[in-house]
Amino acid sequence: MxxxxxxxxxxxxxxxxxxxxxxxxxxxxxxxxxxxxxxxxxxxxxxxxxxxxxxxxxxxxxxxxxxxxxxxxxxxxxxxxxxxxxxxxxxxxxxxxxxxxxxxxxxxxxxxxxxxxxxxxxxxxxxxxxxxxxxxxxxxxxxxxxxxxxxxxxxxxxxxxxxxxxxxxxxxxxxxxxxxxxxxxxxxxxxxxxxxxxxxxxxxxxxxxxxxxxYWCKHALIQTTEVIICGWRPGQNRLSGSLGGLLLGGHDPDSGDLVYIGDVGTGFSEAERARLLAQLEELEQRRHPFATTPPREDTVRAHWVMPELVGEVVYRQFTRGAGRLRHTAWRGLRDDRAPGEVRAPRARERVAAETAPAPTRRTAAARKRSSASTPAAATAAAATAAAATAAIGKKIPVQAGNRRLTLSNLDKPLYPDGFTKGEVINYYSRIADVLLPHLAGRPVTFIRFPDGVGGQQFFEKNVPNGAPDWLPTVRLPSTGSRSGRGDGEIEYALLEELAALVWAANMAALELHVPQWRVNADGGRLPPDLLVFDLDPGPGTSIVHCARVAERLRDVLCDDGLTPYAKTSGSKGMQLYAAIDTDDPAAPSAYAKKLAQRLAQETPDSVTAVMAKNQRTNRVFIDWSQNNPAKTTVAPYSLRGRDHPTVSTPLTWNEVETCRHASQLVFTADEVLDRVDDHGDLLLNLFEKRVPLP
Missing domain, CATH: 3.30.470.30 (DNA ligase/mRNA capping enzyme)
Structure with a gap:
């Protein structure tokens, strides 16, 4: 005291x-x-x-x-x-x-x-x-x-x-x-x-x-938690003879038991590693201090200590099943905290709510976009989809909004890591509230994986046979050599409500791609309202290099009066968006090309604006051509067809600036759901910052 x-x-x-x-x-x-x-x-x-x-x-x-x-x-x-x-x-x-x-x-x-x-x-x-x-x-x-x-x-x-x-x-x-x-x-x-x-x-x-x-409510831009140091691992290679990482604990919020909640191995200065090691060696004991023995694979080479020191870590996720902190970094000791105060984080629960009505029109002219998504509809469908995930049988009836849908093969793995179709539907149901506004009025191109990632995949622009009659669509002239209908037009789906997302996910449409323009209530194409830069890392580079290019682009765009927002592609790269006003469909491409060429001229060894593959080694390709009205970009919050269910994820600029390892900007479906719980939609204000294209 x-x-x-x-x-x-x-x-x-x-x-x-x-x-x-x-x-x-x-x-x-x-x-x-x-x-x-x-x-x-x-x-x-x-x-x-x-x-x-x-x-x-x-x-x-x-x-x-x-x-x-x-x-x-x-x-x-x-x-x-x-x-x-x-x-x-x-x-x-x-x-x-x-x-x-x-x-x-x-x-x-x-x-x-x-x-x-x-x-x-x-x-x-x-x-x-x-x-x-x-x-x-x-x-x-x-x-x-x-x-x-x-x-x-x-x-x-x-x-x-x-x-x-x-x-x-x-x-x-x-x-x-x-x-x-x-x-x-x-x-x-x-x-x-x-x-x-x-x-x-x-x-x-x-x-x-x-x-x-x-009375006081904190809104953190990063997640931190206090932890009890319960053990440590010796360093290896460069850190041989020093502290490698810490094994962490916290008190279960319900039982009060001391439980293992993961480890941390980054964020230490060399001096701090030495100071911590000296303190921990004085606290060493033979057995772990937890109420339940941690998994053996997590405790290889562990030295256990008396649980007396409290620290703080930054983390990205606290997993629901195992109760582990993921993507941690050390912040420092907290001598102003007592071990008895430290509670393990709680994994967030998503609670089902009542359904809400949704529009029931097929044509674009009769759509009511304001009803596209409600939190109640999203959480209700999430609950039904989650239940369906666990059900046994080929066909399962579920309620999505006020639609009754039949889902099939929910236990079929669509990703090599075992992520099933039921889990895909569950994700799209839960993310609907923030995803649907980014799809509203934009014709959707699907990439479908009926046999899962690794099997045959195909682009699908035309609404497939058997689509529900309540699904709104729009017919637009084909910009390619083949329309798919033989009449020079393509009939696109418009995903305007929760049930439409669930329907698409049930077709194994993992990826959703949209253009930088919308259609109006009569089905006519509107001028572009988005400017996009697709940053594609060439051989020898990664999203870390994209982050550095993104910072430079941000500064140029801000100088021109635009407000850029960043997101991952969900694959290897990154995209920047800015909301614009223009009457010329060709103007965004011309403007984006000029900026891409400028950055490439300033740093030719690290940036290219040329599409040729042989020009991309050790460079980031700024793909300005994504602004062509015929092109589409993966939608925010869309899954990607990769080895894991990664997501095209909106980012804060702090995340971009502090990215030093590619793993820092890889987010899976579960992690994105947690991010939205914590931060809402980071692109929510995108169109409030809309200004004329320079």
Whole structure:
């Protein structure tokens, strides 16, 4: 617990915690927003004489470690006591809060605190206290006061030294609306500037110490979790003689048992590997500490330790069945957390809901696009499809929206890894709510795999015989040498509702491809509304190289007033989209070609704008021709016909910028469902940023 430096120092107040918002950023006039900070949560307790105590979230005295922050606020208090809630952070040279630098500073502090240099101030890594709440002023407790009033009093305190203490900026919903901005606009800014996310706070809420009520809801742009270090593996090859990785645990949220939740082997600096190894060797024990023995294949060469150290990892997914963290990276030790606090993440459950009506017209003229998708329809079909996946038999009736469909061969593997047709239908049902808006009004070209990936595959533009009579279609002139109907026209399907997606998935139409234009209600072709760059890695390159080219393209497009969005192709490459207005169907290709040639001229050794295969070795091909009205691009959230059920996945720019290994930008169906749960549709605002093509 915190050590009292003066009898007049106010008591420590256990911090109120923020609740995850489930991927839905709160909105409305009753909410305000603050940056989600990436440091050490701390309570600053100040006595009338200026004596200051800093206490961590779990009651550890931080005062000596962060002595530079003590006494700073006293001049603004005029002899009054105060208790502030906030975060201790470190900034990097780019002006971004950097948790890694804070961890390095802490490692140095722990190394030197028992040495003759224990008064070292670490001036080369200055810290800052970012205050976001005022819990006591003078002798008055403010815990029962509304957050809006506490925040007003905090903002009224003059910050004598803003380099060492300042107030976190706040944005109210009403202020954003007055500026013609939305919470999502703010979140986009947060992502672009490298912050961790937002915390939405209810203006009328009191402060409830030690609780996690709905008053504060955090919306993280990355997933992090606290973990207990339960073991380690020695390094190999380059890391021989050092720490290779950590074996992680957490307490089961239901039983409280300590359970194995996976490992982490990346994200460590060399110095941190050495420091951790020294600490872990002192904690070594013969047996694992878990309630149940972990799988043997996960514990080869393991050294077990007493479960006393808490750390933090970034992760991409927590698997439902095995309960394992996937795609982890180390963030650092959390000395401000106790092992008993650490809970294993919960795999998200998707709950069935009631169905909703959907349109029942065949022609494009009579479509009602606003009914294309509802969360209720998507989750209901997900439940029926999931049940069908487990059913035995050749034909299974299911309900999708208000349609009754018959599905077949649901247990048939369509991917080499065993992913079945039933699982394909299940995925498309669950992703429908975010996928359908990207298909609305766009003629769909299917790539079907009736015998599964590895068997025969074929493109299908024309609606196949036996299609349901409620499926909307549109007839358009053929742009190829063969129409398939013999009359110069192709009859395309329009996937406007959940049942249409389920129908297509039942045909083993794994891939859905669409053009950069839509059709109107009368079936006429509209001008292009999307600009696309397809980045294709040639031999000797990967999506990592595509990411570097994507960053350059982004900067050029932004300079031209466009707002680019990135997604994976689901295969080896990446695509950039920007919403545009143009009356000339040929203009997007011409503009894209000019930019592609410009980048190729600037860096001919790494980029090519030439389609010839022999020009692509060690280069990324910028395929500008995807903007030709006759071309199609794989739709966002479409599966791909590869060895695994990978998906064309929308990305944040932070993910693009930090990509250093190809595996970082490979997402399977299950992972994409989790991403949508966490972040919603990352392309949701694409068409809100629509501007004339330069």
């Amino acid at each position: 915190a050590v009292r430096a003066s009898s007049d120092v106010p008591d420590w107040i256990t911090p109120m915690l923020a609740k995850p918002d489930g991927g839905r950023l709160r909105a409305g006039a009753e909410w305000a927003y603050e940056y989600k900070l990436d440091g050490y949560r701390a309570c600053m307790q100040i006595a009338p004489d200026g004596t200051t105590v800093l206490t961590s979230r779990n009651g550890i005295d931080f005062t000596h470690e962060f002595a530079d922050l003590t006494g700073v606020l006293a001049p603004a208090l005029d002899g009054r006591a105060a208790v502030l809630d906030g975060e201790i952070v470190v900034y990097n040279d780019a002006g971004q809060i950097d948790f890694g630098l804070l961890q390095e500073r802490r490692g140095r502090y722990q190394t030197h605190r028992s040495s003759p240099r224990r008064d070292e101030h670490f001036d080369d890594v200055p810290v800052r206290f970012l205050a976001f709440d005022l819990l006591q002023l003078g002798t008055t407790s403010l815990l029962r006061q509304p957050y809006e009033e506490r925040r007003g009093l905090l903002a009224g305190l003059e910050m004598p030294d803003p380099y060492r203490i300042s107030v976190v900026r706040q944005f109210t919903f009403t202020e954003l609306a007055a500026d013609r901005r939305t919470p999502q606009d703010l979140l986009d800014h947060v992502a672009a500037t490298g912050h961790e996310g937002l915390v939405a706070k209810r203006l009328s809420a009191p402060y409830v110490p030690g609780k996690r009520p709905d």
